[in-house]
Amino acid sequence: MAEEVLFNIAGDIIKKLGSGVLQQIGLWWGVNDELEKLKSTLTTIQAVLLDAEEKSALNNQVKLWLGKLKEVVYDADDLLDDFSTEALRRQVMGGNKVSKEVCLFFSPSNRIVYGYKVGHKIKAIRERLDAIAKGRQDYPLDLLERFREAPLLSRGRDQTISYVGEEEVIGREDDRKAIVDLLLHSTTEDNVSVFPIVGMGGLGKTTLAQYVYNDEKVKTHFDLKLGSWILVTTRSEMVAKITGTLPHYPLEGLALDKSWSLFKKIVFKGEEPKSPNVKPIGEQIIKKCGGVPLAIKTIASILYFKETEGEWLRFLQDDLSNIAQNENGILPTLKLSYDHLSPHLKYCFAYCALFPKNYEIDVKTLIHQWIAHGFIELSNKSACIEDSGIEYFMDLCWRSFFQNVKRDGFGNIQSCTMHDLMHDLATLVAGKEISIMNSKEKSVDERVRHLKLDFRLDSSDIIPVVLSIPKKLRSFILPHQEFYDHDAIRIFSNFKQLRVCGMQDCRMTEVSNSIESLKHLRYLDVSKNSEIKALQILLQTYRICKC
Structure with a gap:
């Protein structure tokens, strides 16, 4: 996503490189030394990323340096994913073990040849990172301490959370x-x-x-x-x-007493704080919110996890000190809530910039796409990843990142929307990596990794549009098109890094075999393509209703 998330992406790669599974795979293919060197280089760079991210707002050279770094970090992530996928593919291959080894030895993908190729790719990425790391010597970058991120609600202060429902209006x-x-x-x-x-x-x-x-x-x-x-x-x-x-x-902002009522409903479950010194600090904090309920609720969701007077005072003096609330000033306050999210929740929220404003988001679809991109981190090995995805969603919902949540007759979450200011925030933090392409645009920024087409393509437009799109896309959503099957082949064959592909209601009759070349693909939505008869590929998630 935006430059500030680069720290978290690098951290995830370092974690993967240190995992026992990847080390075993590296040993099998003889590339452990290169993996260790890559880990060391990334760790060195990550140490100064927070300072670089802060300085990039004022220093264009630092911003360009971060842009180059991000491209290499994404390439490293793709390579490790490819590495792990190849290992998994070999694990699930059938047949006699001896005959399989003989067959693999003489094939282009045998472990010696594959290990040699991967070793060179890892080395190439490490050398690119080394060159970028040397470039940072031109900019004095320091080690910085990051925000203390709020835990997930289910793992936080307690299990009894005070929600202010949309039907419960305070102060109006x-x-x-x-x-x-x-x-x-x-x-x-x-x-x-x-x-x-x-x-x-x-x-x-x-x-x-x-x-x-x-x-x-x-x-x-x-x-x-x-x-x-x-x-x-x-x-x-x-x-x-x-x-x-x-x-x-x-309509004006809430008066201070009404603002405090809304604030304490979230932070103290409607009661007054036990310490008499907390309320004056809290009132100074909510004055910064200018009586705007959305800002009050997001700030309250941060303070909920801060239990001491010292923490509240530091938040007032450090985090809020430079924010003045006015017509254009609410976004920095909302961003504070984003800044205090865990890395994976940041990914999940920023990804929602892929949906247009006022769009009714199917929550199950959203969670499956989060899973496909690896945004969901399991709390323990026995946890269900879909349940963890719902936890993530409810956490973001409680912090007011989502609204208008609808449930079915059994209480299951179905859909939600985003406040337009929250959508503005998602677009801001996503930066150039997420784009919604309309019919007037002739090309897409090469930094885009997640793309949605917001217009219907003619068959004659397929090739020029596909060629104008960066080949390193991770998400490609193009619903309500009218494709011939060979059009789908062009799409599948052009984007080798896809994790998520949405081709809902595209008049397709079959899913091309070329999709099998997409090693990273984990989520495929071909729903409402009534002519499709069968799917013969193995993926993490299909969505094939009304087919």
Whole structure:
């Protein structure tokens, strides 16, 4: 994702290089020495990455240095994945052991030849890293201590978490009464009246509109009266003037006492803190949130895990000291909550920039894609990875990264959306690595690793579009297309690093054999392709409903 996640990616690779499984594989193919050298080089570079990430915001040379480093780190990750996949492939091969060894010895993929090839690839990557490491001598980089990341809720302070549900609105009772009163006593004769609610992002305009809609007085009144009312929420007074048939209602930030009520609901389960010194610090913290409920909730989710006065004071003086809340200033406050996430939760959240704004996300699909990319870290070997994925989702949901969660009749999570400001944050932290391509774009940035096509391709467009896309894609989502089977072959054969491929409702009749060359592919969505008869490939996850 963005440069700041590079530290975590490098850390994951170092962890893989130190694993017993990879060391055994390295011993089998005679490349352990090269793997150890690669680990040493990466460890040296990782030590100064946090400082480099901070300085890259002001120093373009450092930013370029990080960009070069990121490309090599991703290549190293791909190579290790290829390495592990090849080992797994050999484990599951059938046949007599002796005859298999003889066959493999004379094949291009025998262990001596393969080990020789892999050894050269590892060495090439290490030499690229060494060259980049020498380049950092031009920039004085220091060792920095990173944020103390908040644990997952299920592994955190306790198991009784206080959620503020979307149906539970805190601090907006006066606004609700005022709007209801305006609606009930309006003398307008229009058959359809439009009433705008105007305010900055994160104030809860949509939540308030729903709160008004569910008011019993409103329901009773408009059941008895001909004519309709439309509540419009917007940040722009100009939009309100154009669309509204009545003067707009200006929504302000919460007062300090209301802000504190919302804050303590999350941090202290609605009670006052036990220490009398904590509340004054807490009030100073929430003043920085400017009465914006979304900011208050995200900051509260950080403070929930800080138990001492000293931790609260350091958060106020260090983390919040340079943030002033205003119309454009809420994003830095929201980013603080992101900064305190664990590395894997950061991956999961940033990946959501792949979905358009206001998109209803299928949570099961999202979790399977997280799994395919290796974003989910199991708490123990016996844990179910899908259950861990749900834990990750609920954690992000509790921190207000997701909203509007829908469940089925059995209580299972089905879908969710993201607040548009949270989507802005996901886009910010994802940087150039995630892109949604529209029909006006002629090419894609070479740094893109996750891509979604947001338009329908003509068959004549397939080749030029595919050729314009970087070959190192890890995710490619292109739903609702109209492909011939040979079009799919072109796609599968061009992107060898794919982990996730979504070809939903693409009029396909079969899945090409060329997909077998995608060693890294773990998730394939070919749902709503009703002509597909069978799939004969082994993957981690298929999605083939309505086929």
